[in-house]
Amino acid sequence: xxSSAGERVGQVSFAAWVLLFTLLVLFPLYLLVMVSVxxxxxxxxxxxxxxxxxxxxxxxxxxxxxxxxxxxxxxxxTVATAVTLxxxxxxxxxxxxxxxxxxxxxxxxxxxxxxxxxxxxxxVGVSVATRFAQLGLVDDYPGLILAHLIPSLPFVxxxxxxxxxxxxxxxxxxxxxxxxxxxxxxxxxxxxxxxPGIAVAAxxxxxxxxxxxxYARLLTTSQNTLPLQVFQAxxxxxxxxxxxxxxxxxxxxxxxxxxLQRHLRPGVLAGAIKA
Amino acid sequence: MAHLSARGTRTPxxxxxxxxxxxxxxxxxxxxxxxxxxxxxxxxxxxxxxGSGDAAFPSLASYRAIFASEVFRTAVGNTVVVAxxxxxxxxxxxxxxxxxxxxxxxxxxxxxxxxxxxxxxPTVVAxxxxxLVFARSGYANALLFALADLVNLxxxxxxxxxxxxxxxxxxxxxxxTLAIADMWKVLPLVVLIFxxxxxxxxxxxxxxxxxxxxxxxxxxxxxxxxxxxxYVTMAVILRAIDAFRLFELALVLTGRVEPVLGTYIWSRYxxxxxxxxxxxxxxxxxxxxxxxxxxxxLALVVRRxxxxx
Numbered sequence: 001x002x003s004s005a006g007e008r009v010g011q012v013s014f015a016a017w018v019l020l021f022t023l024l025v026l027f028p029l030y031l032l033v034m035v036s037v038x039x040x041x042x043x044x045x046x047x048x049x050x051x052x053x054x055x056x057x058x059x060x061x062x063x064x065x066x067x068x069x070x071x072x073x074x075x076x077x078t079v080a081t082a083v084t085l086x087x088x089x090x091x092x093x094x095x096x097x098x099x100x101x102x103x104x105x106x107x108x109x110x111x112x113x114x115x116x117x118x119x120x121x122x123x124v125g126v127s128v129a130t131r132f133a134q135l136g137l138v139d140d141y142p143g144l145i146l147a148h149l150i151p152s153l154p155f156v157x158x159x160x161x162x163x164x165x166x167x168x169x170x171x172x173x174x175x176x177x178x179x180x181x182x183x184x185x186x187x188x189x190x191x192x193x194x195x196p197g198i199a200v201a202a203x204x205x206x207x208x209x210x211x212x213x214x215y216a217r218l219l220t221t222s223q224n225t226l227p228l229q230v231f232q233a234x235x236x237x238x239x240x241x242x243x244x245x246x247x248x249x250x251x252x253x254x255x256x257x258x259x260l261q262r263h264l265r266p267g268v269l270a271g272a273i274k275a
Numbered sequence: 276m277a278h279l280s281a282r283g284t285r286t287p288x289x290x291x292x293x294x295x296x297x298x299x300x301x302x303x304x305x306x307x308x309x310x311x312x313x314x315x316x317x318x319x320x321x322x323x324x325x326g327s328g329d330a331a332f333p334s335l336a337s338y339r340a341i342f343a344s345e346v347f348r349t350a351v352g353n354t355v356v357v358a359x360x361x362x363x364x365x366x367x368x369x370x371x372x373x374x375x376x377x378x379x380x381x382x383x384x385x386x387x388x389x390x391x392x393x394x395x396x397p398t399v400v401a402x403x404x405x406x407l408v409f410a411r412s413g414y415a416n417a418l419l420f421a422l423a424d425l426v427n428l429x430x431x432x433x434x435x436x437x438x439x440x441x442x443x444x445x446x447x448x449x450x451x452t453l454a455i456a457d458m459w460k461v462l463p464l465v466v467l468i469f470x471x472x473x474x475x476x477x478x479x480x481x482x483x484x485x486x487x488x489x490x491x492x493x494x495x496x497x498x499x500x501x502x503x504x505x506y507v508t509m510a511v512i513l514r515a516i517d518a519f520r521l522f523e524l525a526l527v528l529t530g531r532v533e534p535v536l537g538t539y540i541w542s543r544y545x546x547x548x549x550x551x552x553x554x555x556x557x558x559x560x561x562x563x564x565x566x567x568x569x570x571x572x573l574a575l576v577v578r579r580x581x582x583x584x
Contacts, residue, residue, distance in 0.1 A: 014375065014378070014380075015380075017371065017375055018375050018380070018386060021368070021371075021372050021375070021390070022386055022389055022390070024459075025389055025390055025392065025393060025459070025462070026389060026392075027408075027414075028393075028401070028404040028405065028408060028459060029392060029396070029404075031404055031407055031408065031414055032400070032404055035407065044412070048412060048413070048414060048417050049417070050414065050417055050418070050421065090303045090304050090307065091304055093299075093300030093301070093303075093304075094300055094301040094302075094303070094304035094305070096300060097297045097300045097301040098301065100297075113308065114512075114516070115566075116308060116312045116313065116316065117516050118516055118562045118565045118566060119316050119319070119558060119561075119562050120520045120522065120536070120537055120540055120558050120561050120562070121520065121522070122522060122537065122540055122541060122544070122558075123315070123316075123319050123540065123554070123555065123558040124311075124312060124315045124316065124319075126544060126551070126554075127314075127315030127318050127319060128311060128315055131315075146311070149307065149311075150307075150308075150311050150312055153304055153307055153308060154308060154312075157304060182296055183296070207394060207395050210395075210397075211395065211396070211397030211398070211399075211400075212397070213397060213398065213399045213523055214522070214523070226397075227397045227399050227400070230397070230399055230400055230403060231399050231527075233403075239407070242403055246400040246403060246404070249396075249397060249400055250392075250395065250396055250400065252395075253392065253394075253395025253396065254388075254392070254395075256395060257388055257391045257392055257394060257395050258388050260391065260394075261384070261387050261388055261391050
């Protein structure tokens with residue numbers, strides 16, 4: 001491969017650009033971990049240090065001992081998983097039906113689902129919170145799960161409509177010809193074919209619920225989820241503690257995101273966009 | 276399914292008997308959305324047309340009240356500025372990153388994972404970290420300090436760096452901070468959308484253009500950009516819906532200094548005002564803003580592109 005001067009410059013600037021945005025994305029996350037192990041001297045004052053020379057595990061220990069982490073982790077984990085399962089269970093069949101509808105019926109329905117997101121979440125949240133309070137659903141798992149489903153369902157439906165559209169009808173008709181009932185076709189042919197799209201949608205929903213703050217704030221009085229815990233630490237100004245709790249929030253993201261980007265083949269999102 | 280509907284299904288009863296599975300599949304979703312989203316939205320709209328205090332309905336009292344409020348007007352202006360600024364930044368940087376990730380290079384998987392990380396960071400945490408970065412005694416200034424040190428190494432150059440207040444300064448600096456914070460958080464989504472678009476472009480098109488003697492820039496302008504257009508539109512619409520609704524970041528970063536519509540609604544609803552009517556009115560205005568922007572964008576950009584295609 002000939003490497004003219006122009007190509008060299010191109011390669012160097014390409015590498016520089018990749019390095020630049022990678023570092024910029026990592027910088028806040030690096031700060032998070034760094035602050036959680038930094039002694040007070042390093043982070044306060046007019047010019048905080050950009051790296052720590054004497055890391056300390058003091059604040060991690062404090063946070064773990066106070067049990068600040070265990071209960072919120074359990075709550076966030078349970079809610080996130082439950083929301084993911086429920087969202088897929090509710091939205092996938094509906095998305096399948098939508099995908100098989102003629103375009104002029106499907107289009108307004110999908111657009112309508114997206115439009116419901118144009119209202120500030122806070123407003124919907126308050127109305128829902130008031131209703132839930134009357135029903136006694138506050139401060140407990142079911143209420144929060146139901147609340148998280150509200151924005152998740154349209155989102156999952158939108159992604160899965162694209163996925164199901166990408167599954168050719170010939171597959172279903174072949175199965176019918178072989179004598180399979182509608183339900184069997186769905187269970188053994190269609191849904192397995194949609195698995196990558198469902199996996200991606202599920203991961204997105206899980207991440208959303210794990211990180212959700214607003215409904216948690218509105219619907220919680222005693223047991224915090226992790227994001228609430230972080231918010232309280234922000235309010236209190238306890239920088240290192242806040243960083244430690246936040247770091248715990250971010251940890252499960254690493255494997256989830258890694259799996260997500262492995263599954264993201266071009267077809268998955270493209271289908272949703274064409275829809 | 277085509278071969279099943281060959282028989283006549285004229286009456287609603289037979290239609291239902293045939294389609295019970297479809298209806299059963301779709302009903303839970305739509306019932307849920309109807310009950311828990313549409314109803315609260317309609318409720319909010321109704322609230323917005325109710326004046327606080329008097330029972331007269333409908334009334335424009337709440338709308339008049341908020342438009343008379345300077346805080347509200349500032350919030351609207353800020354919201355529009357931040358949303359447009361964020362979207363411009365996100366689209367430009369997102370495209371640049373997507374283009375880079377589209378090429379093969381060593382460690383691409385690692386870089387891709389890193390770029391996707393902010394997706395999983397809760398907005399509250401992102402806000403908290405950005406607070407650390409952009410505070411007066413924060414890390415952005417620390418970086419600039421380090422830069423100044425480097426620059427001062429050059430003999431004869433003396434740059435006395437005074438730390439800047441980014442967040443609390445108010446005005447464009449606070450808004451810029453918000454836009455950058457939002458961009459960091461949202462970049463992965465935009466990159467994903469553009470990557471999907473780039474991957475959908477058949478390589479033969481580039482080859483054909485190359486055979487015709489097109490330069491790299493020309494290939495980008497005449498092959499890549501037009502074919503990316505639907506993805507750009509999707510990114511714009513998705514981002515518009517969320518950018519105007521900016522709330523948690525603004526609450527954590529600039530809440531008291533520069534209001535946006537999200538925080539304005541929050542403040543009207545909570546103590547000390549406890550006024551759901553003006554909050555509802557502001558929310559309706561916000562939704563209207565988003566709808567207007569999307570409609571405007573579709574009309575101006577998409578129609579015009581189709582017309583000249």
